[in-house]
Amino acid sequence: MEKNKKRLNETLIKGEDSAKKLQALLCRRAYNDGSVSVEDLVMEILGSFSRGLSMLRSCDSGEFAGAPASPYMTLATSGDQTPEVKNRKKPAPALKERRGCYKRRRTIDSRVITSVTIEDGYAWRKYGQKMILNSQSPRCYYRCTHKPDHGCKAQKQVQKLEDESNMYHITYFGHHTCPTQNNFSHSGVVLDFNGGASKNHHSLSNSPSAITNFQVQPSIKQEVESKTQSTDVSVSDNVSSANDGYSHSSPALEWNEIWQHDHLGSSGHEGPPFVWFDNEDSCASTSSHGYLDMDFLNNDGFSSDFLFDEVLS
DNA sequence: AACATTTGACCTGC
DNA sequence: GCAGGTCAAATGTT
Structure with a gap:
């Protein structure tokens, strides 16, 4: 598992480097047509890699292996939430079930x-x-x-x-x-x-x-x-x-x-x-x-x- | 009636 | 606490 983590880390680093190279190349091209948005796009790519790397670096105690493979919510089973979740923060509405739990994007x-x-x-x-x-x-x-x-x-x-x-x-x-x-x-x-x-x-x-x-x-x-x-x-x-x-x-x-x-x-x-x-x-x-x-x-x-x-x- | 969109409230992650 | 994502009642359209 540690090996996989290392490989993933290396992959992300490689991607980050590629994005940086792309940034250097595309920005020159972007200026030719008066657009700077390419830069924004590349910044997104870099940001993605950076965040991913940060997450990897922050969980070097084995938690990475146990982390959920996907942050997807099981919306179809939202009705099966525990009462702790369903009654969080505010009391349940009188006439209807509380909304299902959902994750951020x-x-x-x-x-x-x-x-x-x-x-x-x-x-x-x-x-x-x-x-x-x-x-x-x-x-x-x-x-x-x-x-x-x-x-x-x-x-x-x-x-x-x-x-x-x-x-x-x-x-x-x-x-x-x-x-x-x-x-x-x-x-x-x-x-x-x-x-x-x-x-x-x-x-x-x-x-x-x-x-x-x-x-x-x-x-x-x-x-x-x-x-x-x-x-x-x-x-x-x-x-x-x-x-x-x-x-x-x-x-x-x-x-x-x-x-x-x-x-x-x-x-x-x-x-x-x-x-x-x-x-x-x-x-x-x-x-x-x-x-x-x-x-x-x-x-x-x-x-x-x-x-x-x-x-x- | 059945489907859609609108929109304010709710919920979660940062 | 804020911003983003989702819910669901209200409303619109066919």
Whole structure:
């Protein structure tokens, strides 16, 4: 176990070094196009590594081995909480059960993208919105629409970037386990984002969690919005899950309602490349995020070397 | 009626 | 105590 700890520590140190090198390279590039947000992004990476290393260093007495592998809460069993938990701080409400216990946002198993639209081909249900410190735009919280019926644990947070790019910082947590999840995920599919800067093609993994159907064309969307939901495995059905039959409120439009002066995603916007990271520690602030020119999506298990090579190529 | 979003309160970690 | 994440009642939409 101590050996594993050492290896993990070495891995994180290596990652930290890589991020520092990336910082030096990207910052120069960022200045060329007038953006400094790349620096922020790299700072997040460095921060993640630093925190991870700090945690490792702080638990050198064997507690690391016994620490939970995942900070996930078992929400499904929240009703089984001990009375000590349920009655903490305040007396139980008279007419209803106390809310289930929940943990603060877990930081593992998260992926971050930056996009002009918050649509990604899945059906999401908004369950909260919160103003974030030092951020002019609220952060919106979504979970998979199919959570109640299929127990899908996928969640995402969406926050509008505060620059003038009308882009959104989207952080995904967990993976879709619902039957209507993405159906592009068979291996061999190659996405070609013609958003301008991107030039490379990348085969997608066949991971069911890989979100591969970004940038649904508005025309397609309109077509499928009128469809009834089915379980057929097809592109159209896959797209239809983005709105899941609720054609009245696409996420993009919803956002326009929140920021009435925004005009995102409603004018046939050609999909730009996304930033896509497996994130070890989701960022807490998106005050000035930008985006990298990156056109691949790879959700599971890519190495940091691969990621950085792609960015720098 | 059934589903969605909104929003204030609640809860937890730092 | 604060900030972020979640809950759930109220409300809106179809």
